[in-house]
Amino acid sequence: MKIKRIKLSDFRQFHNKNNIIEFSTDNDRNVTLIHAENGVGKTTILNSILWCFYEKFTPDFENKNNLVNIDSLIQGINECEVEVEFLHEGKTYSATRRYQEATRSSFLEVFFIDNGNYQPIRSDKQLLNSVIPEEMAEYFLFHGEGISQLQSKEISFRNAIRDVLGFNLANQAIEDMEVIKNNWQSKILKNNAEESKYNKALTELTSAESKLKENQVRQKKINEDLNFLSYDKKDIDEKILNCKVLDANEIKKEIFQSEKSKDRRNDDLLHQEKQKQRLIQIYGWRVFGFELSEDSLDFIDTKTLTGRIPAPYDETLVNDILSSSKCICGRSVKNGSLEYSVIVNLLDRANTYEIKANLMKARSFAQVIGKEARSFIEEFSVANKKINDLQHEISDLEGKITNLNAQLDRIDDTHLKSLRIREKDISFNISRLESTLNNLMREIENCNISVQQKKREAEKYMPNSGETFKIQERIYYIQKLIDFSNNKIKTTENDSKYRIANFVNEILEKFSRKAFKVKMSNDFNFEMVREDGGIVAKSKGEKLLLNLAFVSALIRLAAQRSNAQSKFLQPGTVAPFIIDAPFGELDEAYRKATSHFLPENSEQLVLLLSSSHWRGTVGDEIKNKVGKEYVLISHKKSTQGMKPLDEIIIDGNAINQSHYNCAFDGTSILEIK
Known part of the structure; x- marks a missing residue:
């Protein structure tokens, strides 16, 4: 899918009906640049597409109910509309959403354009979701702030991967199968009311499965909370490492090394405990x-x-x-x-x-x-000796870590002390949640055992009834389908995780000034690591570069899956990548790198840039990929006075982005290329 043009009529800052942007659909010059200062309409353009297709906005879009241009309302115009014309699979379509101020409601019309004739499409939402599924849209229509929030509580890498892979459909299917299974179990209870033992076993089985599912939901929530806390902990650790107190930096590094050593010893201890249990299982009776x-x-x-x-x-x-x-x-x-x-x-x-x-x-x-x-x-004596040795080593490391933390606390620095208070608070919450999780996992294990026992009891007392047998058979097979679906999701998710990590590493290998690689953890968070496996503290610019590389990898993955024939997952999609304020806190070197890899990995790229983003190396790096270019002009009824003209230099030409003493307050579109 590629966007041909967008027309904004009395929508937000865009006054009147002739606000049109033609997007570049050229395969080589696939970039459309739109220059504008803050508050002039960059975010409005991004949101106009999202609103036209799905009647939704990005979280940072303010005053969502005020859609009609203020000057238009004064002139008695009480409606606005956005029309998006796009190409999909060799055909041209038009989507138009109109908003009525009187009813504060909108309606959507979608047309197939055949030789200038507009043919209405009744299944408009279905068509748009086949072009860009709604849950994928936020990864193609991206605000710069949204990119910086990746790997945070608002947006997670894991959710992004699951959305682009189309897991929503598969998850909904699994939920539906669970409902069907429960309905069949209820039917068996009703059909065999006289079979008290079987009914009791089946009731207990249903209760055990319900308790298991409830605990699994709790486990998932705790894991998510732990994931967020771990991210906060890493962020605090990076801030301590990057603080200007040299002693704190060195002590924190030593704490990291000691904690890594302790983790390795704990892994070895777990291995030896398992070896000890294995020996007891094999030789104990002897x-x-x-x-x-x-x-x-x-x-x-x-x-x-x-x-x-x-x-x-x-x-x-x-x-x-x-x-x-x-x-x-x-x-x-x-x-x-x-x-x-x-x-x-x-x-x-x-x-x-x-x-x-x-x-x-x-x-x-x-x-x-x-x-x-x-x-x-x-052998048991050898294993016991190893366990005792490891326990002593772990105890020594814990003592060392305690002493190092005490040294860190004694450093008299106000900023460091505030970071340490936050770090301890997070560590306490992590410890509390891990303890809760351990107890919950034991409870889940007991629930699994209980479920298996109840299944055996239900099978033992199952009436020899033809109908009951058939229903039980259906329950058995639908459970097999549920298990298969969950395993398929897990396998696909892990495969995609490593494919994305490899692609991100390709980008970083070319453009990052540090010699590190990206590793995706089991909780789907990206970590930058050195060759020795140590975690690298990321600067704000590196975080943004990493997140932009991740989104590019997502888009590539979605494009690769656009022709997928899987009957299990939604196919991917080819769609324009539209980014508002993409360069944020990137320095010149990383801006240049981003200007290089974004066009290479997008079928159609639209960059909404302020003049601060445009200055420097961006223009030189991207100019040979630009097919269309516009400037949004801010019109003001007020006089200029001391206010700036917001001049921008494009290809040697000076353009004033702010005009004064105008007939209206709003934005117009100036085509440059």
Whole structure:
């Protein structure tokens, strides 16, 4: 999608009906520049497109209910409108939204333009959402302040990625499937009211699943709060590192290193604890059987054979004596005699083949138990020693961190003390939330166990009813779909996260003056890291550069997904990137870099610039990419007096952006190129 032109009629600062901007749709010269001082109409132009398409505004747009130009109202004109003409998939469309002051309401009309003929489209909102889905719009129509708020409480990188990937549709599908599943479970309860055990199990299952979901929602909220607090903590840490107190800077760096070492030791400790549990799972029962195995070997070797005829005098020997009626000593053994009876009784105690085989197996098994028990004790002792060593190291590091923090607190600097108070407050809240989260995760684990138990109980008592069986089967398959959908979202999200990080790194490698790379954490926050893995403190300019690079990566990702055939996620979109006040706190080098990579990574780029943003290297860097250029002229009824003319130099020509003694208060559009 590319915007061809926009027409503003009596909308906000734009008086009368001939306020038209033709945007560049050229593939090479894909940039449209609009120059204006603050308060003249840059933000209005950005918001006019957002309002025309979705009847919404950016958060910083003031007086949202005052849309009709003030001078127009004085002249009796009580309506305003915005028309946006755009190209999409080789066709031309027009979207017009009109606002009536009397009713304070607006209505939208969308047309397909065919050889100058305007053909109305009934499904106007559906068409606009297919061009730029509403949840993606805020990443294409961006205010500079919005860019600087990325990775804050208002906007998160994770939400941006999920919006551009079209997760809203998938999440809504998952919610709908949950509702359907619950409805089916309710139907089973109704159809099987007489089956008390099954009904009880199903009721308890529904309750357990509801409790699990409630806890998962709480877990998500706590993780989000922790994410915001962690960002605030990093911001405070950066401010302490960047403060001009040298001792504080060095101490804080040492604290960072000690905390990283402590984190590594904690990870090692967790690994050793898991190793210890694994040893218990594998060998634990053998330890309890160790003493039994020793006693068993003694019993087998000394007592088992007591009263038995020693090998080879076993069952075969006894039978041979009886059949020959003659003892091995030569004495006669006749049937019915006392000798015969005594020898027959020996059969009850004679060694058989089975007895000998079982004795050998028992001896072997007892020996194995004893050997593995000794191995377990050795490995368990090694693991315990490692755990004790790690606990001592962690304790030493905690003591070191405590001492370093005490040194930091003793530094007599007012600004540093205020930062430390804020840091401690954030750390306390993080600790409190982490404790709550740990308890909640244990509760979630118990809930999962309870859900599985209740499922087994429900299956055990499920009535042998055809209808109930079919509903239960549907519940089973819809749960499989829910699980598949959640896994698909997670996989796609992680894949896109790394693709975006790689693209941002490409930009930073070319243009950043520092040798660092971007790493996206598990909570979807970008961190700048050195080669040794240490986190880099970001300046305000670097934060803005990073966020602009991220938004460019988002737009590239959306364009790459515009032809996606996924039946699961919404396809991406190709749309103009419109930025109001993009360069903010960037220095000259970073402005030049941004002027280079923004046009390269946008199909159509519209920059709304004040003269302070235009000065310096921006014009020289971007001039070969500019296809259209305008200046917004501020008209004032008042006399000039000491007020400035707000002169701007473009291609060597001086243009006054403020005109005085005019017939109206408002803005007009001057085309430069």
